[in-house]
Amino acid sequence: MASMKNYSRSNSSNSYDYSFKILLIGDSGVGKSSLVLSFISQQYLQDLSPTIGVDFKIKLLTFGGKRMKLTIWDTAGQERFGTLTSSYYRGAHGIILVYDVTRRETFTNLSEIWAKEVELYSTNHDCIRILVGNKVDRDCERAVTVEEGMALAQEHKCLFFECSAKTRANVQQCFKELISKILEAPSLLEKGSTAVKKQILENKQLYQAESRSNCCS
Numbered sequence: 514m515a516s517m518k519n520y521s522r523s524n525s526s527n528s529y530d531y532s533f534k535i536l537l538i539g540d541s542g543v544g545k546s547s548l549v550l551s552f553i554s555q556q557y558l559q560d561l562s563p564t565i566g567v568d569f570k571i572k573l574l575t576f577g578g579k580r581m582k583l584t585i586w587d588t589a590g591q592e593r594f595g596t597l598t599s600s601y602y603r604g605a606h607g608i609i610l611v612y613d614v615t616r617r618e619t620f621t622n623l624s625e626i627w628a629k630e631v632e633l634y635s636t637n638h639d640c641i642r643i644l645v646g647n648k649v650d651r652d653c654e655r656a657v658t659v660e661e662g663m664a665l666a667q668e669h670k671c672l673f674f675e676c677s678a679k680t681r682a683n684v685q686q687c688f689k690e691l692i693s694k695i696l697e698a699p700s701l702l703e704k705g706s707t708a709v710k711k712q713i714l715e716n717k718q719l720y721q722a723e724s725r726s727n728c729c730s
Contacts, residue, residue: 515577529580531705534604536586538627539611540619544647547678549587552688576692602634606701607641607691614646615654628669641694642671650677
């Protein structure tokens with residue numbers, strides 16, 4: 514299987530072969546931000562402040578001989594940011610649905626809320642989806658079984674991983690599998706060109722405009 518390696522940005526703005534948008538969704542507190550930081554910096558930071566609205570992280574890497582840029586959207590889980598939902602999903606090549614294995618309600622909400630939003634708002638019909646059960650380092654507090662996670666993933670046609678942002682268990686493997694599946698989808702490769710840069714910029718501008726509108730309302 515292909516390996517992932519980091520690479521440095523060159524002077525050229527098009528120094529990568531593909532640009533992909535990855536979206537993390539799920540309830541607040543399930544560890545989405547920690548998973549992103551664990552993947553990007555191979556570090557885990559405890560007691561992170563809740564994400565407000567959306568945060569963006571960039572990861573440059575090579576995979577299978579191809580240079581790629583991942584723009585990872587780390588979203589808030591609070592319902593009060595629902596007005597920004599459609600812009601989150603627009604143009605996403607991969608979506609990671611995250612729950613906390615120690616909090617059953619976060620698992621239930623994936624099926625009752627988040628999976629429905631994916632079907633409603635995702636604009637790439639071939640978008641790769643992964644269901645992730647986080648915090649397996651706290652297995653003694655587990656409230657959701659592995660079998661239940663696998664069953665939900667199968668129901669919603671998702672890949673399935675259990676991870677720990679704290680110990681970094683399966684985090685790299687999760688993102689590696691996501692990238693691998695995106696590269697196997699011709700329609701996603703076609704959309705993962707430099708044109709995506711323009712789309713991401715437009716999405717950011719839309720988010721900023723909506724944020725200002727909400728603050729003033």
